[in-house]
Amino acid sequence: MEDVDPVRDIGMPDRFTPYTFFLTVVLSLTWILAAIPAMVPAYVAPPASGGVNSSRIGDFYTVIDEFELSATTAEWTTMAYFLGSLLVGQIPCALSDKIGRKPVAFYSALFTGISGVIAALAPNYWIFLIGRFLQGAFFTATTNVNWVMVCESVPLSRHGRASIVFGVMWCTGYCIIAPIAILFPTWRQLFLVTSIPTIIYAFVMQYSVRESLSFLVIRRRRDEVEAWIQTAEKYGGVKVTHSFEGGCLDTLLDDRMDESPSRRSTYSGSSTSSEQQRSMKELTMEAFKDKKTLVYLLISIYMWITDFLVYNGLSLTSTGIKIGNPHWNYVMSGLVELPAAFVLPLLMDTIGRRATVILSHAETALALLALGFIPLENEILYMIVWLAAKFGTASSFIALYIYGSEIFHIKYRNICLGICCTLGNLGAMAAPYTAHLGVSSQTAVYSIYAALSLVSSGLDIFLPETMHLHSHRPIGVTQSPPIEA
Template identity: 25%
Template sequence: MVEENQPGEDVSVGFRNVNDILEKIGISNLRILFISGTTASLWIVSSLLVFLPVFVDDKVYCGQVGNYSCNPRLANSVSLKDRFNPPEFERHWFDQSFYIGSILGTSFVSYLADIYGRKFIGVPSFTLIGIFGLLMRFSPNYHILCFLRFAQGILFAAAGEVIYVLASESVPHSNHPVLALVFNLFWALGCCLLSVMSLIWVNWDELIFYSSLPVTLLPILLWFVIPESLAYLFEKKKGPEIEKWLSKVNKVVDEKKRIEYNVRECIDTFHHPIDGEFGECDNGNRFLKFIRFYKNHPKFIFYNAGTCYVWSAGFLLYLAMTMNSTSLSGNPYWNFILASLVELPPSLAAPILLKRYGRKIPMIWSTSIVAVMSFALIFINESQYVLYITVYMTTKGVMAFNYICLFVYFSEIYPTEVRNTSLGLNNAIGNCGGLLSPMFSEWSKKDPKTVFILYVFISASCAIVVKFLPETSDPSLLQKQTYEDRRHLEQNSSS
C-alpha cells in the first residue's frame, strides 16, 4: 500500500476512475458487504414510513366492511378518520402531504448531498423524520398532523435516495444489481414488519409512535459505522479520509488480496480536466455546477425528462397496487405480506438478468409484462379469487423487479458530480405518482377495469421511453461520450 507521493517516487497504479478501485476490491470484501448491509437496513424503516397510511387512515376490515374476524381488536380500533373526522376532500391529506413535501424538498436535499456529502445529509435526515413521527402522536388536530407528515416528506425521498447513492458509490459497478437486490429485500422486510406491527397496535397513534421509534434510533447507531461514499471523497479530494477508507478495506483481507494505491496520483488522474471522472467539478462556482453540466451536456436534459416520467409512472403503479392489496378479499395482513413477499423471486432474478442483458432490455421487458398483465386483469373478476390474486400479485412482483431496474439503471446514467441532484429531480417528479396513488387506489375499488386500462397505457409508454435512454451496463461507454463532449467544448472555446 502506498499513501502519498514522496519526492522522487514513480508510482503508477493504473486506476482510471473510482470504479476501477472498487472493482479491484470486489463486493466479497467484508468491508464492502458491511457498507451494503448497514445502508440497506435504512430501507426497512423507509417502507414503514411510506405505507403507514394503509393501516391508519381508515379502519382495517377483514375482506368486507364490518368484518373483524382476522383481528377482533379492530372492532374497537381508532383510525385517523375516527379521531379527527376530516372532511371528505381532506381525507387523503395525511398521505398526500407526505408526497407534496417530497416533491418540494427532494431536489434541494439531494443537491445538499452533492455539496456536503451523502452521509452528512442522508443519515441525520432519517432521525429527523423519526422525531416528526413521534410528535404526531400528540397532534391536537388533523392539520398539525398533516404538517408533520409534510415535514417528513421534505426529507424522506431524498434521504432514501441519498443512502442508496452512498452505497452504490462504494460498491463496484458490476455489482449494482446485487446491491439493489439487497435494498429491495430490506424494503420488503419492512413491509412485512409493518403488517405485523399493525396487527399488534391497531390504533393510529400507537402504530405511528412505535413505527417511528426505529426510524429515529437506527440512523443514530449507523452514523458511527457508515462511512462516506468513496466516489464523493475522491470528488472532494479528501486525501486523509480516502486513505482511512481504503486502509479499512485492506485490513479485512490477507496480504495477497490487498490493493496498492497512491491517493495523490488517483486524485490527480480522476480530476483531469478532460479525461478525468470529475473533470468538471473544479471549474467555477459549485452552486452552479448542476446547471453548467446540463448546459454543457444537453442530451442529459432529454435523459432526465425520460427518467422522470418513468420514475413517476412506476411509482404510481407500484404504490397504488400495494396500497390496494389490503382491500382485496381475504385477510388484509396476509395480503399485504403476500404483496411484499411476491417481490422476492423477481428481486433474486434481477442481478442475473441485469448482468446478462444489460439495463435497458430487462426494464423494457418488465414494463411490457406489466402492461400485458394489467390487460389480463381487465377481464378477470375479483370473485375468481385464486386466479385474480395470482395475476394481481404476479403483476406486483414484476413491478418490484422494474423498481430494482429503475434504481440501478437511473443512478448509473448520471456522473458522480450531478448524480444526487439529478436523481433528486427524478425523485421529486416521481413523487407526483405517489401523490396520485391514493386516488388511484380508491378509484380501483370502485372501477378496477378502467384503472387497469390506464395501467396498460402507462406501462406501455414507459417501455417506449426507456427504448430511447442510453445503456449503462458498460460505464466506460457513457463516460467516453462525456469526455468527447468536454473535448468538443474545449475546442469551441479555444477557436
C-alpha cells in the same frame, strides 16, 4: 471508454470484504425504516378501493376513525408525505455533495424519526399532516444518500449485489408493517413503534460507519482516507496495495487525472474546476438545449410518474382487496417484490436494459388489463394476476433506478435523475385519487394503469441500450461511463 472506479484505484480489492459488507448491511437498514412511513397509509388511512369502501382493517384503529375524516380528506395522509418529498426532497441530496454523505444520512434518519413521533403525538389531523410532510421531506435522502454511500465505498463490480441487499431490506420494511399493526392496533402506536427505532438507528449509523470512501478521495481528505483504509484493514482482513506515506495519495490522484478525460472529470475535487463553478441552473439549461438529453429526460419523467402511480396505487390498496385476509394480502404484495430484486439484475444482464424495461412495463399492462375480466368470485386466479401486476410494476421501478443512471451524460446525470425522482412524486400523490375512483369501477382504474404502463413500454423503444457499457461486469453499476450526448 474505461471504467472510473475510485475504490479500486485507491487499492481496495475487487470484492466484498467483511468491512465493506458490514457497511452495506448497516447502510441498507435505512431502507427498512424508509419503506415503513412510505407504505404505512395502507393501514393508518387505507384508501377506498373497489373491493372495500371502509376506513378499518380488521380491528386496526385508523386516523380516519379518530379524526372522523372523509375519504377525500384522509387521502392527504399519503399526499402530504409525497408533497414533502416533491418540494423539499432534493435539498438534502444536493447538500450531500457539499458537506458529505454521512452527515446528511445521519440528520435525515434522525429527523425522519422525530417527524414520525410528531405525527404520533399530534392533537389533530393538521399537526399529523405536518409530521407526514416532514417525513416525506427526508424520504429521498434516507434512501438515495445511503445507497450512494455504499456505491462509493465498494467496487463497481459489487454494486449489483449491493442492490439486492437494499431490495431485500425494502421488502422487509414493506412487509413488517402488517405484524406490527397486529401487535399495535392503533395508528398512534404504529407510528411510535416504527419511528423511535429510526432515531436510534441514526446514532448507530453515525458511530459505526465512516464517510463514503470515494467522496473522501475526490475531496482529497488524505487523513480521513487513511483512517478509512486502516479501519478496512483492521476489521476486514485486507491489505491495501497503495501506501499513503509521504503524500502518495495526492500523487495517485494526479496520476489518475492525467490518464484520461473521464478520470479527470471524476477525480477533480478542486474548487477551481470549471465544471464545479458552473451553477445548477446553467447545467440544467444546457441539458435542456441538448435535444437528445431532453428527449431522454421527457420519456424518463413520464415513466417515473407512471411507475410511482401504479406502484403506490397497488401497494396502498392491497389491504382493501375484497379477497382473503387483508393482512396477508398486504404481506404478499410485498413478498412478490423479492423475486424482482433477484431476477431483474440477471434479466437485464442477459437481454439488455431496454428490453427488460419494455417487458416489465408490458407485463404490468397485460396483467392489469386481465384483472378487468376476472370476477372477484374467482379468488385464486384474481390474486395470482393481481400479484403478477405488482411484480411487474416493482420490476419496472427497480429497472428505472438502474437504467436511469446510465442513459444520461455524466455532466447531467444528477440533475436529470433528480428531476425524474422529484416529479415522480406527482404519480404517488395521484395514487389515492385513482384508488377512490375504484369504488365505482375498479376495472376503470386498472385500465388506466394498464394504458399508462403500455405507453411506457412503447416510449422505451426511443431510449438507448446501455448494456454494452457493462458487458464485462455484473448489472447494477450505477457509476458507469456515460453515453456521449
